[in-house]
Amino acid sequence: MLGYVRRMQREDIAQVTEIDREAFPPEWPPPNFRRELQNRLAHYIVACDAEKAVDKPEAKTPPREDFAGLISKLRYLFSDNRFFSKGAPTPSEQHIVGFAGFWIMADEAHITTIATRKAYRRQGIGELLLISIIDLATKLKARIITLEVRASNIIAQRLYAKYRFTQVGVRRGYYIDNKEDGIMMSAENIASASFQEHFEQLKQAYSMKWGTAHYQVGH
Numbered sequence: 001m002l003g004y005v006r007r008m009q010r011e012d013i014a015q016v017t018e019i020d021r022e023a024f025p026p027e028w029p030p031p032n033f034r035r036e037l038q039n040r041l042a043h044y045i046v047a048c049d050a051e052k053a054v055d056k057p058e059a060k061t062p063p064r065e066d067f068a069g070l071i072s073k074l075r076y077l078f079s080d081n082r083f084f085s086k087g088a089p090t091p092s093e094q095h096i097v098g099f100a101g102f103w104i105m106a107d108e109a110h111i112t113t114i115a116t117r118k119a120y121r122r123q124g125i126g127e128l129l130l131i132s133i134i135d136l137a138t139k140l141k142a143r144i145i146t147l148e149v150r151a152s153n154i155i156a157q158r159l160y161a162k163y164r165f166t167q168v169g170v171r172r173g174y175y176i177d178n179k180e181d182g183i184m185m186s187a188e189n190i191a192s193a194s195f196q197e198h199f200e201q202l203k204q205a206y207s208m209k210w211g212t213a214h215y216q217v218g219h
């Protein structure tokens with residue numbers, strides 16, 4: 001086992017805060033993750049690199065060229081009731097490379113954040129976290145998933161559109177660092193047969209792209 005996606009724990013707060021400060025402008029107030037973990041509406045997950053320990057200097061070095069091999073073995077648990085690993089090392093031994101969070105309100109899941117370490121970007125982690133959110137939101141009986149994305153972040157918008165998110169509005173001057181507009185997007189009827197069929201196809205495509213034929217499903 002080289003890596004996996006699991007629920008965020010209190011021991012992860014320091015690393016997640018570090019990633020948050022690296023990913024977002026300093027003007028953007030950091031979430032109170034300790035309070036978020038106590039909020040029954042909030043759900044946070046982290047992607048971990050099990051080959052790197054947080055107390056080792058090499059934990060912050062750039063990833064090896066074969067990091068795709070790590071991604072290919074990230075233990076994202078696609079099957080029902082097996083979403084998170086139960087036999088993973090303790091959080092103090094894990095190096096977190098990305099995290100994501102969302103709130104469940106009635107039948108709506110609202111994505112609050114998706115972020116990865118700079119050294120690990122463009123390696124499929126963001127998409128893996130999005131897949132994980134959709135899967136978990138479905139299990140939590142959400143009908144719709146919503147989010148805001150910067151108007152200039154075309155790459156992220158394309159990723160969301162790939163997963164059937166469509167633009168439903170604009171929040172003018174939403175981002176406080178530069179008053180950039182926020183594009184409101186949503187994916188509806190995520191539990192429907194058509195959405196889930198498309199979703200499964202995308203998960204398979206992701207697996208093929210990142211060599212995840214060797215995915216190990218957790219028990």
